[in-house]
Amino acid sequence: MADRGQDTRFPGMFPSGNVRSMRIGLFVTCLTDTLYPETGKAVVTLLERLGHRVDFPAGQACCGQMHFNTGYRREAARMARGLAAAFRGHEAVVTPSASCAAMIREYYPALAGETGDAGFARDVAELAPRVHDLATFLTDVIGVTDVGAYFPHKVTYHPTCHSLRMMRVGDAPYRLLKAVRGLDLVDLPDATTCCGFGGTFSLKNPDISAAMCADKVAAIRQSRAEVVTAGDNSCLMHIGGALSRLRAGVRAMHLAEILASTGDAGAATGGTP
Amino acid sequence: MTTPAGATPAPNGSMPTYLGMPSFPSAARTAVADSQLRRNLTHATTAIRAKRANVVRELDDWEELRQAGKAIKEHTLANLDTYLLRLEESVTSAGGHVHWARDAAEANAIAIDLIKRKNADKAVKSKSMTTQEAGLNEALAQNGIQAIETDLAELIVQLGDDLPSHILVPAIHKNRAEIGDLFRRTISEAPGDLADDPPSLTATARAHLRGEFLDAKVGISGANFAVADTGSLVVVESEGNGRMCLTLPDTLISFVGIEKIIPSWRDLEVFLALLPRSSTAERMNPYTTIWSGVANADGPREFHLILLDNGRTATLADETGRQALRCIRCSACLNVCPVYERAGGHAYGSPYPGPIGAILSPQLRGMTSPADASLPFASSLCGACYEVCPVAINIPEALVHLRARAVQSQPHYPERIFFSLAASILSSPGRMAFAQRLGSLAGSAVARRKGRIRRLPPPLSAWTDTRDAPAPPPESFRAWWSRTRGGAR
Amino acid sequence: MTAREEILARIRAANGPAREPTEIDAAYAAIPRDYRRAHHDSEQRDDIVALFAERAADYRATVEPVPEADLPAAIARAVTGKARLIVPDGVPEAWLAELPSATTIVRDEPPLSARELDAIDGVVTGCAVAIAETGTIILDHGPAQGRRALTLVPDFHLVVVRADHVAPDIADALARLDPSRPHTLISGPSATSDIELIRVEGVHGPRNLHILVSG
Numbered sequence: 001m002a003d004r005g006q007d008t009r010f011p012g013m014f015p016s017g018n019v020r021s022m023r024i025g026l027f028v029t030c031l032t033d034t035l036y037p038e039t040g041k042a043v044v045t046l047l048e049r050l051g052h053r054v055d056f057p058a059g060q061a062c063c064g065q066m067h068f069n070t071g072y073r074r075e076a077a078r079m080a081r082g083l084a085a086a087f088r089g090h091e092a093v094v095t096p097s098a099s100c101a102a103m104i105r106e107y108y109p110a111l112a113g114e115t116g117d118a119g120f121a122r123d124v125a126e127l128a129p130r131v132h133d134l135a136t137f138l139t140d141v142i143g144v145t146d147v148g149a150y151f152p153h154k155v156t157y158h159p160t161c162h163s164l165r166m167m168r169v170g171d172a173p174y175r176l177l178k179a180v181r182g183l184d185l186v187d188l189p190d191a192t193t194c195c196g197f198g199g200t201f202s203l204k205n206p207d208i209s210a211a212m213c214a215d216k217v218a219a220i221r222q223s224r225a226e227v228v229t230a231g232d233n234s235c236l237m238h239i240g241g242a243l244s245r246l247r248a249g250v251r252a253m254h255l256a257e258i259l260a261s262t263g264d265a266g267a268a269t270g271g272t273p
Numbered sequence: 274m275t276t277p278a279g280a281t282p283a284p285n286g287s288m289p290t291y292l293g294m295p296s297f298p299s300a301a302r303t304a305v306a307d308s309q310l311r312r313n314l315t316h317a318t319t320a321i322r323a324k325r326a327n328v329v330r331e332l333d334d335w336e337e338l339r340q341a342g343k344a345i346k347e348h349t350l351a352n353l354d355t356y357l358l359r360l361e362e363s364v365t366s367a368g369g370h371v372h373w374a375r376d377a378a379e380a381n382a383i384a385i386d387l388i389k390r391k392n393a394d395k396a397v398k399s400k401s402m403t404t405q406e407a408g409l410n411e412a413l414a415q416n417g418i419q420a421i422e423t424d425l426a427e428l429i430v431q432l433g434d435d436l437p438s439h440i441l442v443p444a445i446h447k448n449r450a451e452i453g454d455l456f457r458r459t460i461s462e463a464p465g466d467l468a469d470d471p472p473s474l475t476a477t478a479r480a481h482l483r484g485e486f487l488d489a490k491v492g493i494s495g496a497n498f499a500v501a502d503t504g505s506l507v508v509v510e511s512e513g514n515g516r517m518c519l520t521l522p523d524t525l526i527s528f529v530g531i532e533k534i535i536p537s538w539r540d541l542e543v544f545l546a547l548l549p550r551s552s553t554a555e556r557m558n559p560y561t562t563i564w565s566g567v568a569n570a571d572g573p574r575e576f577h578l579i580l581l582d583n584g585r586t587a588t589l590a591d592e593t594g595r596q597a598l599r600c601i602r603c604s605a606c607l608n609v610c611p612v613y614e615r616a617g618g619h620a621y622g623s624p625y626p627g628p629i630g631a632i633l634s635p636q637l638r639g640m641t642s643p644a645d646a647s648l649p650f651a652s653s654l655c656g657a658c659y660e661v662c663p664v665a666i667n668i669p670e671a672l673v674h675l676r677a678r679a680v681q682s683q684p685h686y687p688e689r690i691f692f693s694l695a696a697s698i699l700s701s702p703g704r705m706a707f708a709q710r711l712g713s714l715a716g717s718a719v720a721r722r723k724g725r726i727r728r729l730p731p732p733l734s735a736w737t738d739t740r741d742a743p744a745p746p747p748e749s750f751r752a753w754w755s756r757t758r759g760g761a762r
Numbered sequence: 763m764t765a766r767e768e769i770l771a772r773i774r775a776a777n778g779p780a781r782e783p784t785e786i787d788a789a790y791a792a793i794p795r796d797y798r799r800a801h802h803d804s805e806q807r808d809d810i811v812a813l814f815a816e817r818a819a820d821y822r823a824t825v826e827p828v829p830e831a832d833l834p835a836a837i838a839r840a841v842t843g844k845a846r847l848i849v850p851d852g853v854p855e856a857w858l859a860e861l862p863s864a865t866t867i868v869r870d871e872p873p874l875s876a877r878e879l880d881a882i883d884g885v886v887t888g889c890a891v892a893i894a895e896t897g898t899i900i901l902d903h904g905p906a907q908g909r910r911a912l913t914l915v916p917d918f919h920l921v922v923v924r925a926d927h928v929a930p931d932i933a934d935a936l937a938r939l940d941p942s943r944p945h946t947l948i949s950g951p952s953a954t955s956d957i958e959l960i961r962v963e964g965v966h967g968p969r970n971l972h973i974l975v976s977g
Contacts, residue, residue, distance in 0.1 A: 034709050035745060064699075069673055071677040071678075197653065201654070203733070208651075240741075241741045241743070244741040351789075353773045372765075425954045448957075471957040475954055503942070511953050555821075556897065571903055571910055572910055572911075572944060590775065
């Protein structure tokens with residue numbers, strides 16, 4: 001992987017060898033589309049800065065994860081069929097949500113099987129291996145860790161459960177963050193413990209969810225970070241919602257927005273869930 | 274065959290729901306508010322987590338062992354009838370008696386009859402999840418037979434007229450001070466100045482139970498494994514109370530779920546590596562007893578094996594759910610579960626709490642009660658349980674699968690309408706864009722402070738009770754793209 | 763239908779019809795076992811024995827390496843203060859040669875009741891096999907080990923482990939055993955973690971386990 005770069009404005013930013021410019025389909029996810037558009041813009045900014053062409057297939061909607069995880073499989077299958085069709089023909093599909101990526105990779109094949117729809121199954125077989133979470137797409141597919149970002153803040157990273165245990169992003173986000181100029185990456189105590197979001201879990205079991213979130217917030221405060229970041233706006237909505245309620249003075253911000261930031265306009269884009 | 278309801282005519286098991294058990298969310302609400310319980314659980318589970326991780330890391334072939342454990346159990350379940358018959362034959366030829374029980378009531382009746390024939394009015398019991406599940410102690414009591422729990426934690430639960438809350442350590446919800454109070458109140462052998470330190474408490478339990486062991490006529494146990502080709506029963510334990518129950522009485526009765534079977538003696542090399550490290554975080558537990566039928570002049574002269582179904586065959590009929598039958602009851606999933614740590618074991622309303630309980634209890638009992646239907650939802654799907662499971666049960670996958678069954682068997686109509694509506698919006702880019710425009714308008718009206726919504730109506734108030742919600746932005750990503758990049762691809 | 767027939771029928775309804783035994787055995791033989799049956803080199807006898815001693819001591823058993831010739835003296839030292847010892851058949855007389863005169867040797871002949879065993883201070887045995895990886899002793903209750911109650915009821919267990927008893931791993935230890943016999947695997951003195959998940963030694967089994975590793 002990647003740390004070789006010419007002495008350009010962003011040294012180390014471009015991988016050695018010839019990683020050609022790719023045509024990348026952006027799966028923005030319904031949550032980011034609707035509530036956190038700045039994250040979507042940041043992904044576009046970032047990938048284009050790295051020399052790739054980004055497409056936003058307008059036929060995309062929701063991956064169906066919320067329905068699937070709540071037991072509404074038939075409805076989820078309907079959404080999944082539409083999403084898989086929307087991304088036909090893309091060599092890579094990138095999403096700023098590890099959990100939506102995991103939904104496609106882990107559960108779409110079973111869903112397609114349940115419907116018995118051959119076209120759907122074909123779309124899924126094509127799509128599933130090409131869906132990437134943003135962080136590992138950068139480190140493993142493009143092969144870059146220094147994306148030329150500048151973000152002069154103290155930041156801590158929350159490894160979301162699905163990024164950790166389903167998409168297995170490993171240390172990719174940490175490597176990306178460490179390469180950001182000006183950024184002071186601080187440890188998050190008990191980092192790998194779930195924040196308690198869990199989709200509809202947060203509504204069906206609000207007391208447990210809130211208790212888990214309170215512990216996550218306490219850990220974030222203990223880290224003394226100004227910004228908590230993660231690879232998923234859903235968990236950040238949960239954590240950020242609690243931080244905001246408590247007026248904790250810590251911002252929750254998607255990893256993409258930090259990586260897109262170059263210090264001028266970028267730093268201020270914070271959609272800050 | 275995805276729903277066992279349609280696949281087998283067999284009723285599910287009779288496992289007593291803890292009486293009047295509320296559904297998980299309300300039981301959990303009470304537990305979360307109990308700060309002492311929270312401290313006890315956090316203290317205990319934090320320590321064991323780190324120890325388990327160390328002792329697992331020590332074996333560089335852990336993942337291969339885990340996959341072998343999974344494969345052996347899968348193979349056994351796929352050929353369960355054959356292996357049960359092999360076990361029956363090998364136990365019988367070793368001088369044991371094999372009984373079959375469709376459900377808990379049948380198993381209990383067999384045990385009661387055996388004990389009555391021995392003219393015994395009490396029995397010493399080693400720790401057994403299966404007898405918990407069957408409600409054996411209560412059935413024995415109704416027949417004038419006293420069951421004496423001899424595992425320390427089971428004793429604590431029994432003396433306190435309490436319920437177990439953990440698979441391995443049923444009294445995990447109690448700390449030393451609480452146990453000290455209980456012992457001073459209920460154990461006559463307890464010294465007047467009994468201190469609260471674990472060694473003193475343990476010594477008191479030893480003194481209390483010694484006479485019961487020495488005079489016992491009947492012992493009752495479960496088993497961790499039953500080896501089909503040799504007829505070996507295996508009990509893995511720590512205290513020696515298991516050895517006492519398995520060795521000293523003349524008559525031994527073992528309750529064994531039909532899924533506890535493994536094909537062959539050599540398979541123990543896998544499970545004796547997986548279980549202790551996952552369970553008590555030790556390289557090996559202090560004591561393991563292995564026996565086959567009856568031995569000449571050593572141990573019980575009469576051995577009865579009761580093979581229990583009690584909902585297991587119904588579970589077997591569910592292609593996704595059946596993986597729960599691989600469980601070897603180590604409790605590693607409980608110890609890493611953030612929901613269990615905060616809700617405690619009682620909230621699950623079953624002898625099987627935690628992540629494994631959330632997929633096992635509703636399958637064994639069926640999802641006819643709101644409490645059972647709520648269990649598959651008692652998880653944030655974080656996946657920590659799957660990561661540590663020594664037989665690689667994909668608990669999140671099973672949970673999600675069972676949620677779909679719960680939605681079928683216990684439909685909640687307002688929710689169903691909401692999800693239908695949401696699906697029709699979220700499956701269509703056009704309707705989504707329309708909803709987003711409405712949201713942007715509404716958002717600007719309700720957001721008080723910098724894009725924050727502080728209060729939403731029910732059911733979304735469950736969110737805003739403790740968290741702010743983001744207000745929809747003036748422009749969705751989709752709208753921005755369309756405006757700046759000219760729409761579609 | 764009997765319970766037996768009904769349970770078997772439910773299983774077949776769930777799994778489909780039973781397969782031929784040969785087919786099942788072939789499927790069993792094909793189960794991937796990519797784990798290592800040996801974590802240690804069995805040729806390195808000294809290392810294996812040392813590993814056993816180290817791991818058994820981790821459980822807070824008392825572990826002493828003793829040259830064969832010094833066994834009688836080591837046994838005598840270990841049982842000092844025990845008035846009555848039970849010694850199963852098959853324990854070499856030589857082991858008992860230097861016992862203090864105050865120690866009475868009791869035989870299990872005729873077999874002692876559990877109450878009688880409870881009045882005994884300790885037991886001296888050999889073992890069938892030991893496992894280095896886990897620090898475990900395995901009794902098959904054959905010669906020099908006695909029936910199970912003998913090593914259970916008395917509060918002190920002195921066990922002699924010869925170097926050739928020690929198998930490197932669980933797999934080779936199990937392979938040395940006869941499954942038709944009763945077995946007890948012992949890893950340290952009795953213990954519990956039932957209070958706050960903190961390990962405490964000494965519950966119902968022998969509270970003191972003394973291991974002499976000889977040869």
